[in-house]
Amino acid sequence: MAQEFKIDRLETTRLIGPMVDKHWKGLRTAKERGEKVAWCSGVPFIFAYAMDMKCHFMAGYSAYCAGRKAGEHVLEIAEKTGELQDTCSYHRLHMGMAEAVKRGYDVREDVILPIPDLMIAGRVCPEMSHYAEALYRKFGIDVVGIDLITPYQESDYPFLEKYLEQQFREILIPKMEKVCGKPFNYDRMSEILTVLKKTATIRNECLEYFKKVPSPWTLWDYGVSLAPVIYLMGNPESIPYYEKLKAELEERSKNNISAIVPEEKHRVFWDGWLPWGFLGHFSRKITSYGANPISGRYPWEMFPRPDLIEPEPDPVKTYVKALYSGGMLGNNMAKPGLSLVSEIIPEYHIDGLIFFTAKSCRIWKSQLTIMEKMERKYGIPGVTLEADMADSKMFSEAQIDTRLNAFFEVLEARKEKRRWV
Amino acid sequence: MEEVLRRFTEVSTDPYTSLTKWKEQTGKKIIGSFPMRIPEEIIHASGMLPVVMWRGNEAVTMGHSYVHNFNCGLTRSFIDDAVRDKLTFMDGMIFCRSCLQAEEIPSTIELNAPPRHFLYLYLPPLYPGSAFRDFFIHEMKRMKESLEEWSGQEITKESLENSIAIYDKNRSLLKKVYELRKKKPGTIKAREMLAIVHSSMLMDKEEHSRLLESLLPELEGRKEITDDKISVIIAGALCQTPHTAILDLIEEAGMVIVDDDIYIGSRYFANEIHSSGDPLEALADRNMKKLPPDPTMGDWKTLWTDYMVDKVRENKVQGIITLLIKYCPPHLCYYPDIRRRFVEEGIPEIMLEVEHEVVSIEQIRTRLMAFIEVIRGGV
Ligand code: SF4
Ligand code: SF4
Numbered sequence: 001m002a003q004e005f006k007i008d009r010l011e012t013t014r015l016i017g018p019m020v021d022k023h024w025k026g027l028r029t030a031k032e033r034g035e036k037v038a039w040c041s042g043v044p045f046i047f048a049y050a051m052d053m054k055c056h057f058m059a060g061y062s063a064y065c066a067g068r069k070a071g072e073h074v075l076e077i078a079e080k081t082g083e084l085q086d087t088c089s090y091h092r093l094h095m096g097m098a099e100a101v102k103r104g105y106d107v108r109e110d111v112i113l114p115i116p117d118l119m120i121a122g123r124v125c126p127e128m129s130h131y132a133e134a135l136y137r138k139f140g141i142d143v144v145g146i147d148l149i150t151p152y153q154e155s156d157y158p159f160l161e162k163y164l165e166q167q168f169r170e171i172l173i174p175k176m177e178k179v180c181g182k183p184f185n186y187d188r189m190s191e192i193l194t195v196l197k198k199t200a201t202i203r204n205e206c207l208e209y210f211k212k213v214p215s216p217w218t219l220w221d222y223g224v225s226l227a228p229v230i231y232l233m234g235n236p237e238s239i240p241y242y243e244k245l246k247a248e249l250e251e252r253s254k255n256n257i258s259a260i261v262p263e264e265k266h267r268v269f270w271d272g273w274l275p276w277g278f279l280g281h282f283s284r285k286i287t288s289y290g291a292n293p294i295s296g297r298y299p300w301e302m303f304p305r306p307d308l309i310e311p312e313p314d315p316v317k318t319y320v321k322a323l324y325s326g327g328m329l330g331n332n333m334a335k336p337g338l339s340l341v342s343e344i345i346p347e348y349h350i351d352g353l354i355f356f357t358a359k360s361c362r363i364w365k366s367q368l369t370i371m372e373k374m375e376r377k378y379g380i381p382g383v384t385l386e387a388d389m390a391d392s393k394m395f396s397e398a399q400i401d402t403r404l405n406a407f408f409e410v411l412e413a414r415k416e417k418r419r420w421v
Numbered sequence: 422m423e424e425v426l427r428r429f430t431e432v433s434t435d436p437y438t439s440l441t442k443w444k445e446q447t448g449k450k451i452i453g454s455f456p457m458r459i460p461e462e463i464i465h466a467s468g469m470l471p472v473v474m475w476r477g478n479e480a481v482t483m484g485h486s487y488v489h490n491f492n493c494g495l496t497r498s499f500i501d502d503a504v505r506d507k508l509t510f511m512d513g514m515i516f517c518r519s520c521l522q523a524e525e526i527p528s529t530i531e532l533n534a535p536p537r538h539f540l541y542l543y544l545p546p547l548y549p550g551s552a553f554r555d556f557f558i559h560e561m562k563r564m565k566e567s568l569e570e571w572s573g574q575e576i577t578k579e580s581l582e583n584s585i586a587i588y589d590k591n592r593s594l595l596k597k598v599y600e601l602r603k604k605k606p607g608t609i610k611a612r613e614m615l616a617i618v619h620s621s622m623l624m625d626k627e628e629h630s631r632l633l634e635s636l637l638p639e640l641e642g643r644k645e646i647t648d649d650k651i652s653v654i655i656a657g658a659l660c661q662t663p664h665t666a667i668l669d670l671i672e673e674a675g676m677v678i679v680d681d682d683i684y685i686g687s688r689y690f691a692n693e694i695h696s697s698g699d700p701l702e703a704l705a706d707r708n709m710k711k712l713p714p715d716p717t718m719g720d721w722k723t724l725w726t727d728y729m730v731d732k733v734r735e736n737k738v739q740g741i742i743t744l745l746i747k748y749c750p751p752h753l754c755y756y757p758d759i760r761r762r763f764v765e766e767g768i769p770e771i772m773l774e775v776e777h778e779v780v781s782i783e784q785i786r787t788r789l790m791a792f793i794e795v796i797r798g799g800v
Contacts, residue, residue: 082757086491086747091754123546125521126717130754133721137758143721145548147556149518152527152541159559160543166552334528359491360750362521366528368487373532386489 005290007283008261012245013221019237020227021110024064028112030054036180037114039094041131042122042148043323047172049234050189050315051180055120056113058128060231062090065097066277066390070111075391077105088127088360089390098135118179119143120172124150125363144175150363153335157324165320173316186315192234193311193318200229200306202242209249210294213349214258215267216249219293220283221259223274229302258292265290266411267349269341271297271371272356272364277390285401286354289408295348297331297340297364304328334366341370345378352411353382359394381414383407425636426613429620433662436475436623441510443470443625450512450572453536455526456495456660457684457717458544459517460704463561465584465626466576467568469512473622476661477502480778487529493748494777495661496522503534513538513571515564519717520751523660538571540564546718547709557705565701581700591626592690594633598640599680599687603736606677607646611655611668614678619662619685650677651739651796656729658683658744659717659752664780667773671742674789680736682729683744688713716751725755726762733768739796740769747776769796 030037038048041058048055065071071093078096079085100107101115119141121132135141146167151160173184203225209216225245228238258264268286270293275282286293303309305326310318323329330336344350353374355367371382383403388394432439440451450469454461464471477498481490484501502508514536516527527541542560545553565576598617602609609617617636621629653676655663662685671678681687692710696703714725733741743759745752756772763770771792773785 082760084753084756087750087753095757121721123548126519126751127521127754129546129719129721130716130751133719134754134758136721137724145546145550145720147545147548147553149543150524152543156543163545163552163556163559166555167550170552171548171550333524334532338532357489359489362489362492362525362750365521365525366487366532368489369529369532372486386491 003262003290005260005262005265005287007218007220007287008257008259010217010221010245010248010259012241012248013224015241015244016224016227019232019235019241020064023227023232023235024061024110027054027056028109028114031114036117038118038120039113039116039132039135040120040122041128042124042146043328044120044122044146044148044168044172045231046189046192046233046319047168047176047184048118048120049192050185051176051182052185052188053118053176053180056116057231058090058094058131060227061113062093062390063274063276065093065111067279068108068111069277070108071277071390072392074100074107074111077107085393086360088125089358089388089394090361091127091131093390094131095134098139102139115139116141118175121145122148124148125361127361142179144172146172148329150333151324151330151336152333154330161320161324164323165317168316168320189315189319190311193309193315195234195236195238196229196303197306197309197311199238199242200303200309202239202246203229203302204304204306206242206246206249207295207299209253210348212253213267214256214260214264215292215294216252216257216259218259218283219270219274219296219299220279222299223279226299226302260287260290260292263290264292265415266352266408267292267294268352268354269293269295269344269348269350270354270356271341271367273298273358273361273389275356275387275389277388278392285404289404289411291352291408291411293354294350295344297337300331300340301328332363332365334370337365338370338373341374342377345374345380350378351380351414352407353380354407355382355384357384357386358388359386360388360391381407381410425632426616428632429616430613432623433616433619434478436472437507437510440470440472440623444510451510452513452515452538452568453508453511454514455516455519455523457519457688457715458708459515459542460561460564460708462581462584462588462700462704463564463576464515464568465587466580467572468574469568469572470625472511474499474514475619475623476777477507487533488525491748492522492525493661493746494775495746496526498777500526500529503530506534508534508536511536513540515540515542517542517544519544519660520749522748522750523717538567540567544708544718547711547715547720547723549720554705554709557709558701561701561704578700582696585694585696585700585703587626587630589693589695591621591630591633592693594630594637595621595690597637598633601637601640602678603680605643605645606652606679607650608643609640611672611678612665614681615662615665615668615685618689622685622689646677649675651675651793652677652679652736653740653742654678654680654682654732654736654738655686655742655744656682656732657746657752658685658775659746659749660684661746663744663775666780666782667744667775667785670782670786670789674786675793676740676789679738680732682713682732716755726759729759730762730766730768740771740792742792743770743772745772745774747774
C-alpha cells in the first residue's frame, strides 16, 4: 500500500481566523457606526487606515471570500450580470459583490462588503483599474487613481519611487483629506508602520525555519498567516501572533518535528498565487506525495525588508521605499523574480518546482522561462499547473492530477541525487 | 492604383520580407515598438525605422514553450517569431506596459531572444493629476537618451519636430481616406483599409505618405456601392490586426463598414500634434489625450461606451460589431458595460471573439446572418 502522508497542523495558525473575521466584520458594520468605507486595490490602503477609515484590500478580500467558500456563489452572480468568464476572478468577485449588494441578491452575510464611499484604484493591472472604473460607471462611486508600477528591473527603482511618492503626496493624501474632512494623520501612519516593521521582522525570523530539513511548517501555514503582514497592518494583535508562531516553530525545530508526517519526502517551490478557494484541496493533493511547499515568490511580496522601514520622520517616503527598494512590488516581474528564485532554491534546499498559473491573471511574469532556467541551472524538475485562485470552472482536475503524478514520479526517480542534503 | 494597394497588402501580410529588403537597400536600423502608445516619432528622429510589432502570419509552434496558450494572439505570436529567429532584422525592440501580457512579453523576449537594443517603458495611465503627464515626459526622455546612446546619433529638437511633421502628415492622409470611406461607403473594402493603415506602421512614413497621395485621387474616383447594404462600424481589436477573413465575411453577409474604432484603424492616426513648443511635451500631450478612450490605461470618467455610441450616431450606422481579441483583459473587463450600454441605447451590437489561429468561419457567418436579421427586424 502506498505510504500515507498528512500535515501536522500548527496550533498558532488556529488564531488567525478570529483576527481576520474581526477585520472583515469591522468593515461590514462600519456604516452602521457612521464610519466611512473605502475599497482599495494594491497597497495604498494604509492611507485610509491612517485616517481611521475602514478599508478593504482587493486581493485580501478575494482570498477571504474564496477561502470562506463563498467565492463561487459571488462569481455566479457576476456571470449572471454579464461578466465574462475569461476575466480575472478577483475582478469578477468584486463586480458580483457590488451587484449583489446594490440589487439585494442573496449573499452569505460573512462575506458581504459595504458599498464604498471611495474607491482607491491602485493600478497594478488594468483589471484593478477596471474594477474601480466599473463601479464608478455603474454606481457613481468616487474614485482616486494611483499608478502602482511593477518594476521591470532593480535599476529603475529610484525614478519609480519618485513617481509613486509624488502621486501619494499630490493626489492620494489631498483626496483622503477631502473625503475625511480632516488633515492627513502622518503620526497614525507612522504607528501603523511601527507595528508592521516589528511584525515583518519576526515573520522573517519565522521564515528561517523553512530552511530546516525537515521543515517544521508549510507554505500553506504561512499562506494563512499573511494577513498580519498585509491588510491587518497596524493591528497590534499581529505582533503576538507572530511571536507565538515563532515560539511554536522553535519548539518543533528543537525536536526535529516535521510538518509533513511521517516524513518530508520532497521540498518543493511554489510559484504564483496560492489557490485560496481550494487551499485545503491543493494542500491535500501535494501532501499526498509527501511533499512540502517550502517557499515561493508570492510569500516574499509582503514587506520582505522590514529593516528598510523607518516609521519616522517621513512615513510616506519610507513606505514607498519599502515597496520598491524593499522588494515588494517587483517579485512578480521576471528579472527581479528570477534572482529571487535563484537564491531561494539552494537556500531552502528545494528539489522540485511547481508553477501555479492562474489562467485569468498574468501577473506572475515569464513563468515558463523562469522554470526552464531554474531546471537547467539546478538540475531540478518543474511543472506548471493551470488553474485559478477562486474559480473552479477555470481548471481541469484531471489535467492537474496527471501533471502532478508525472512530476512526482520524476522527483522520486531523482531522489538519490537530491543535491542539498 | 492596384499596384499601390498590392504593395500595402504585401507589407501588411509579409512584413518580414519587405523590411529585410528595406534594410538591405537603406542600410538603416529597424526598431520594433509595442502597439498602441509608444511615440514612434522619437525613434524616427534618431534616423531609424520604427515598426509596430505585429501578430505573425503563422501558427504558434516553438513559442508554446515560452508563453502560455491563454495569452492574446499578438503576444504569443510575437514571442514565437522571436524565438524562431524570424525577427533578426529588428535591431531593437521597445516595449511598454498596458496590460499584464504586455508586461510579460518583454522579459520573455529579453531572457530568451534578446535584440541588440532593448528598452522597457512604463507609460502612465490617463488618470487626473500632473504626476502622470510629468512621468510620461520622464519616460520620453529616457527613451530619447537610450536611443541616442545606442545609435550614437543625437536627437535634436529640429529632427524631432521634423519627424512629428512627417507623422502628422501621414495621420492627416489616413484621416482623409477614412473621410472618403464615410462619405462614400463601400468604395474601400475593409481588408484594403486594414492594409492601408497596417502598412503605415511597417514602412518608411514618407514613402507611405507618397503612395497614399497617389492612391487618394483614384480612391475618390471609385464608385459608391449604393445597393441595399447594412451600415456598421467595427470596434475593439486592441493591439493587433483582426483577420481579413472576418472582415470579408462581414461584407459578404451584406454589411458595409463605414468607420471603425480599432487600433489598426482610426485609433492609430487619431490626434495630430502640430507642435510648436517642446516636442517631447507635445508628444506627451498627444499620448495623454483622453480620446479615443484607452481601455488599457484610461481614466474612469471617460467612457468608451460614450465614444462608441457617438461614433454610431455620427455615422448613422445601423449596428456595431465588437471584435474581441481572445484573452485580452482590458477589453474583456470593459465588455459587459459595452453590451449593457448598447442594449440600453437600442443599438444592435454583436461580439465576435477572435483568436490568432483558429477562426471558426462558419460559426461567425451564422452569427452575422442572425445579426442582420436582428437589424432588419428592428428596421
Ligand atoms: S489580474 Fe491578477 S493582479 Fe490583476 S487584479 Fe486580477 S488577480 Fe490581481
Ligand atoms: S491589450 Fe489586449 S491585445 Fe494588447 S497586449 Fe494586452 S491582451 Fe494583447
